[in-house]
Amino acid sequence: METKKDVLILAIESSCDETAxxxxxxxxxxxxxxISSQIELHKLYGGVVPEIASRKHIEKINQVIEEALETAGxxxxxxxxxxxxxxxxxxxxxxxxxxxxxxxAFAKNIPLVGVHHIEGHxxxxxxxxxxxxxxxxxxVVSGGHTHLVCVKDYGEYEILxxxxxxAAGEAFDKVARxxxxxxxxxxxxxxxxxxxxxxxxxxxxxxxxxxxYDFSFSGVKSAVLNYINGCQMKGTPxxxxxxxxxxxxxxxxxxxxxxxHGVKEYGLNKLAIAGGVASNSTLRxxxxxxxxxxxxxxxxxSPIFCTDNAAMIGAAAYYEYLAGTRHGWDLNAVPNLxxxxx
Numbered sequence: 510m511e512t513k514k515d516v517l518i519l520a521i522e523s524s525c526d527e528t529a530x531x532x533x534x535x536x537x538x539x540x541x542x543x544i545s546s547q548i549e550l551h552k553l554y555g556g557v558v559p560e561i562a563s564r565k566h567i568e569k570i571n572q573v574i575e576e577a578l579e580t581a582g583x584x585x586x587x588x589x590x591x592x593x594x595x596x597x598x599x600x601x602x603x604x605x606x607x608x609x610x611x612x613x614a615f616a617k618n619i620p621l622v623g624v625h626h627i628e629g630h631x632x633x634x635x636x637x638x639x640x641x642x643x644x645x646x647x648x649v650v651s652g653g654h655t656h657l658v659c660v661k662d663y664g665e666y667e668i669l670x671x672x673x674x675x676a677a678g679e680a681f682d683k684v685a686r687x688x689x690x691x692x693x694x695x696x697x698x699x700x701x702x703x704x705x706x707x708x709x710x711x712x713x714x715x716x717x718x719x720x721x722y723d724f725s726f727s728g729v730k731s732a733v734l735n736y737i738n739g740c741q742m743k744g745t746p747x748x749x750x751x752x753x754x755x756x757x758x759x760x761x762x763x764x765x766x767x768x769x770h771g772v773k774e775y776g777l778n779k780l781a782i783a784g785g786v787a788s789n790s791t792l793r794x795x796x797x798x799x800x801x802x803x804x805x806x807x808x809x810x811s812p813i814f815c816t817d818n819a820a821m822i823g824a825a826a827y828y829e830y831l832a833g834t835r836h837g838w839d840l841n842a843v844p845n846l847x848x849x850x851x
Contacts, residue, residue, distance in 0.1 A: 516830065519588045519613070520823030521574070523606030524598025524626050525653070526550075526557045527816070528569040532581035532588075533823025537635050540581035542813070542820040545569045548693060555692050556682065563601035570609050577819070585617050592826020595623040595836075596846025597653070603842035611838055622826045623836040626817075627654055627848050628666070630783040632828070633810040633821035638781075641808050646777050648768045650792070651784030652678035652695075655724045655764075657771055658848065660781075663828035666849050669771050670722025677760055678786045680726040684733050684756050688749045698753045699789050705750030707758035707791075710736060714763050722767050729759045761795050769799050781808040783821075788812035 515534055522529040526547040532540040547565050551557045578584060593610035595603060607623075614621035631647045643663060649656040655672040675683070678695055685694025690701065712732045715725040733756050740747040772780050780800055786792060787809055800807035814821055 516589045516827060517583060517587055518590050518592045518622075518823045518826045518830065519574070519577070519585070520592040520624075520819040520826055521570070521606045521610050522594045522626075522629070522817055522819040522822045523566045523570065523602050524594045524596075525602060525817055526562045526565075527818070528566045528573050529817065529819035530570075530574040530577035531819035531823045532577055532583060533820055533827060536824050536827030537639055539636055539820045539823070540583070541577045542818055543573050543577045543580065544818055545573050552692050555686060557599070559599045559601055562599060563605060566602055566605035570605055574609070585613065588617070588619060590620040590622050590826065590830050592622045592624050592822050592829070594626045594629060594822055595840055596843035597626055598842075598844060600842050600844040603844065607840060607842050611840060615838065620830065621836045621840060622829050622834055623840050624822050624825045624829060625846055625848055627656060627658070628664070628825045629821040630654075631658060631660060631666075631781070632825035633783050633814040633818075634781040634808050635824050636814055636820060637810060638808045641779070641781065644777060645779035645781055645808070646768065646772045646775065647781040647783055648764060648787075649784045650677045650764060650782065650786035652676060652682065652786075654784060655726070656848065657722045657767055659771070659775055659777075664832050664834070668848055669775075670720065670724060670767060672724040672726060673717065674725050674727040675730060677724070677726055677764065678784070680730045680760065681786065683730050684753075687734055687737055688752055690753075695786055695789060698757055699791065701750050702754035702757045702791065705748065705752070705754030707754040709748065709751035710755040712736075712755055712759040714759055716763070722771055724763060724767065726760060729756065757789070757791050761789075761792050764792060765795050765799050768796065769803055769805070772805055773803070778804065779806045779808065783810060783815065785816045788815040
C-alpha cells in the first residue's frame with residue numbers, strides 16, 4: 510500500500526445540505542476542510558428542501574473549493590486526483606459536486622475518483638486514528654443511513670445489517686419535531702436528554718427475527734408519538750426531557766447491542782462509529798463502555814468529521830485511487846447507490 514510520492518486529493522462533498530471541499534494528503538492528513546452549512550436555511554422548513562439545497566450548492570461550490578486550496582497552501586497544479594461523492598444522496602445536490610469535479614479533472618487532466626458517501630463516513634475514522642487499519646466493524650448512523658458494516662479491507666465492505674425503515678437520525682428528527690424542539694433534531698435531543706430520566710418511559714427496542722443485525726426505528730418513533738397523543742387526550746402533562754432521554758436510550762441500546770454482537774460473531778476486536786449520529790454523547794458513552802467491558806478497541810471521529818464533510822471523502826478517495834479506481838466523464842449522480850457498487 511505504500512507510495513513513495515505524497516498524494517494530494519482535492520475532495521468535494523455535496524450529497525445533502527453541506528457544500529464541502531478539502532485537501533487531504535496521503536489519505537490521513539487533512540490540509541484543509543471547508544464546510545458551508547445550510548442548516549439555518551432549512552430550519553425554516555423543518556428539514557432539508559432538495560431544490561433549495563441544490564441552488565445553494567451551485568452558489569457556494571467555487572468559493573468553498575478556492576478556500577480549501579488556499580488554506581492548504583496549494584493550487585490545482587499540485588493536486589493528484591479529484592475525489593467526489595456521487596451517491597447516495599439528493600440527486601440535484603450530488604449533481605452539483607459531480608459536475609464540478611468532472612470540470613476540474615477535465616481542465617487539469619487529472620484522475621477523477623467517485624466516492625460512495627457511506628465509504629466516506631467510514632473513512633473519517635482514518636483521519637484521527639492513524640493506527641486504525643482494516644479489518645474492523647463500523648456502525649454508520651446518520652440522518653439517512655443506519656448500516657452495520659464489516660470493513661474487510663480498504664474499499665472492501667460487507668453490509669451485515671441496515672435499517673428496515675427510518676434511519677436513526679431520521680427518527681431523532683421526527684421525535685424532536687413531535688416534542689417541539691425543531692430541526693436539526695439530533696443535537697437538540699442530545700442536549701435536552703441530559704435533563705431527563707432515560708428509564709422514565711419504557712419505549713420498545715426492535716430486534717428483527719432472522720436478521721440479527723438489521724435495525725428498525727419506526728416502532729420506537731411511533732411509540733413516542735402515541736405516548737404524547739395519549740397524554741394529550743387524557744389531559745395529563747408529560748416531561749419532554751424524560752421523553753427525549755428515554756427515546757435516546759431505546760435507540761442507543763439497539764445500536765450498541767447489534768454492533769457489539771457483530772464484532773464478537775465476526776471474531777474482530779475493533780469497532781468504529783461514523784455518521785452524524787456518531788457525535789451523540791449518549792451513544793459514544795454507551796459504546797465506549799460496552800467496548801471496554803468486552804475488550805474491544807473503540808474508534809470514533811471528532812464531531813466535525815461525523816457530519817457531512819469533504820475530508821472524509823478525501824480519505825476514502827485516496828484508498829480508491831491507490832486501488833486503481835478511476836471514473837470517466839460519464840460519471841453520474843446515483844441517489845440510491847449501494848455500498849460496494851462501482
